[in-house]
Amino acid sequence: MDDTNPFKNVESDSEDEDPTKAFKTIWIGIANSTDQNLKVATWTHCSIPDSTSDFKLGAGLGMELSGAPSAHFKMEKKSRELKQDGSGEPRETEDLGSYDYRKFVINSDTHNASKIITVHILKADATGNTERFWTINLEHRHGLIVVEQEGQLKVVRANGQYWADDRWKPHRSYKDPSFPKTFDPRRQKK
Numbered sequence: 001m002d003d004t005n006p007f008k009n010v011e012s013d014s015e016d017e018d019p020t021k022a023f024k025t026i027w028i029g030i031a032n033s034t035d036q037n038l039k040v041a042t043w044t045h046c047s048i049p050d051s052t053s054d055f056k057l058g059a060g061l062g063m064e065l066s067g068a069p070s071a072h073f074k075m076e077k078k079s080r081e082l083k084q085d086g087s088g089e090p091r092e093t094e095d096l097g098s099y100d101y102r103k104f105v106i107n108s109d110t111h112n113a114s115k116i117i118t119v120h121i122l123k124a125d126a127t128g129n130t131e132r133f134w135t136i137n138l139e140h141r142h143g144l145i146v147v148e149q150e151g152q153l154k155v156v157r158a159n160g161q162y163w164a165d166d167r168w169k170p171h172r173s174y175k176d177p178s179f180p181k182t183f184d185p186r187r188q189k190k
Helices: none
Strands: 023-032 038-043 051-063 069-081 094-096 100-109 116-124 130-139 143-149 152-157
Touching: 023 038, 023 116, 038 100, 094 100, 100 116, 116 143, 130 143, 130 152
Parallel strands: 023 143
Antiparallel strands: 023 100, 038 094, 038 116, 051 069, 116 130, 143 152
């Protein structure tokens, strides 16, 4: 984290990154309010052009045969090849422990500027095999909460990601009366 940031719990904004970079980071947050350990696979689609323009500039001074000084300017435009990114497939799964919140960071490109992240949430059965139980496309800086309701795992959108308490609260558009105000394990009444 940047030491010049006076707010230690807030990351500096990554939108001001150098536009000549090929990649930028995007993220989502997932809170697991269940007693099960989950696995999460995330990815975004990157498109990087085969070639980009490259400029070379040159300047110099010289003398003509008559002895008069002359200035020389040279500009050359060429293309340079860039390496393709194989981000069309999910990255390796990452663990999300029980009663835990985690931020998942992914590389995106600056050319396409995709802010949509595809998320697969997987649960393990008794034999250790994983099965996907939820897939969703989620926008950068948004979050999800995995909840257990009537013995079934469900996923709801989080109210926000800026404040720590909002990461555990269901979005205000959910009107289910059986939902508590928060799924934060520390604030759940037993």
